[in-house]
Amino acid sequence: MRILYLADSYRPSRSACANRTCVLVQALRDAGHDVRVLASTDSLIGAPEDYQPPEYVTFFKTYPLVEKTLVNRLRNNFGGAYEAVKSAKRLGNFDLVVCTTPPLLLTSSAVKIAKAKRAKLVLDVRDIWPDVAYEMGSFAPNSLYGRFFAHEARKAYAAAALVASVSPGKVRKLKDRVPNGDVILIPNGIDESLLDNEDDLALAEHLRLEESPVCVYVGNIGLAQGLGTLLDIAKVRPSVRFLLLGDGADRTKLQERVNREGIGNVEFCGTVDARGVYTLLKRAAISYVPLVSSRLCDSIPTKMYEALACGCPVLLAASGDAADLLDACGLGKHASPEEPSALLAAFDWLMAHPFSDKERATASAWVVENHSRQRFAKHFVKEIEQLESCHA
The missing domain is CATH 3.40.50.2000 (Glycogen Phosphorylase B;)
Known part of the structure; x- marks a missing residue:
């Protein structure tokens, strides 16, 4: 044809x-x-x-x-x-x-x-x-x-x-x-070509990914993501570094809030290529995957597939189809974006219960096999x- x-x-x-x-x-x-x-x-x-x-x-x-x-x-x-x-x-x-x-x-x-x-x-x-x-x-x-x-x-x-x-x-x-x-x-x-990448050691050193626990967000910084929930968590967990990579309609607004409220553990790191995404997700403690509302119950963000395939535990602020997929995989926790206390509790649980290398590898293989x-x-x-x- x-x-x-x-x-x-x-x-x-x-x-x-x-x-x-x-x-x-x-x-x-x-x-x-x-x-x-x-x-x-x-x-x-x-x-x-x-x-x-x-x-x-x-x-x-x-x-x-x-x-x-x-x-x-x-x-x-x-x-x-x-x-x-x-x-x-x-x-x-x-x-x-x-x-x-x-x-x-x-x-x-x-x-x-x-x-x-x-x-x-x-x-x-x-x-x-x-x-x-x-x-x-x-x-x-x-x-x-x-x-x-x-x-x-x-x-x-x-x-x-x-x-x-x-x-x-x-x-x-x-x-x-x-x-x-x-x-x-x-x-x-998951686009399987993502897993063909090699670590970008220069990027890992530049972002100091080995120095302390890192929670990353990689993707569009726009209206549908509702990233204010991530800043809420960062504000009360100063010992964890929060790296936001990407650009979009809400970036300036979020940066202004970070400056206004003095949230010193949040860094806006610009955009990265596929190799950079792979490097971040292989090394981060948590990947944050949010939707702005639980009413978006039939949406599954692509970034969640990418994180799971790289063996990175996911903190999901969503319900519906995305939560079902995360439950099936088992590498993460989820809560409604309208429930900040539940999101914070899920974040704390993930930080206190790190997944083993075997669990991460099993989850990665499951995503590639099934998705x-x-x-x-x-x-x-x-x-x-x-x-x-x-x-x-």
Whole structure:
């Protein structure tokens, strides 16, 4: 098949979207399909000046989302949706259009492209919009935003021949919304290539990872993470160093709170590459994995798979699907993000009961065996090939 894969971001970006899309695209290419990736120029933020994309990747222009304000997001999403349709016209015909979402507005582009190319449409739903906005308290269902995004979602689901999503809870929710009910589970899991890295000894020395117990957070520092809960713990546990690695909309606000309240054991360390992530998770005492609300019960943060695969115990501030997975693995503790005393108790338990090297290795092997992103990607390919054969 000739497949157009439409995404908000792709390599060289290390975003959750890019990480998932890269593995799924590679699986399709390994199966012999001609895949063309169409991604936004946000993918290039922070890339080396001499970066050259693979021949099968095209970037459509959009307003750069460096500062994630509401106005910038709207300019980015609406502009990107328009430019994606323009760019697709130059790429020829396709048998299939795959679109990963969010952003939800990109699905409107995918619907138009699929219709123009007379191609079937597959949606890969990483977060269900507008539901996730309701759960975070960003806006209400009856608001202008709520009505608009709900309308866009209904249009996309009606046009899709197949919908994939990342957690059991999301699949259950989507089955009631997709007219043909054809919704499959393609979890995120661990990208096995992360475990091929070697320790970055210079980074370990720079961050002084061997000097004292370290609790790390690695990922987007944004609205959905609710990292204020981590600062609450750090404030009352000064003997532990808390390292935050990443960037996002809430970083400045969190730094201001750290300075204002004099929380001296919290350090913002910037961004790191995959080797840096591996190094941190192999050496940290705890990896903190939060969601801002327990209402996000069908979300499983990718960073939890990464921590567990590296044998790093997880303190999870979440409930639902993510908590179930952590219980199955056994390498960590969880509590609701709305219960600070329970989170602190879980943190203290993890610090007082360090897991053995054997327990860490067993957990790592379990995650790779049961939650390999590469294995899930092969299942995705089979579903798409079956979809094509059924409609040939």
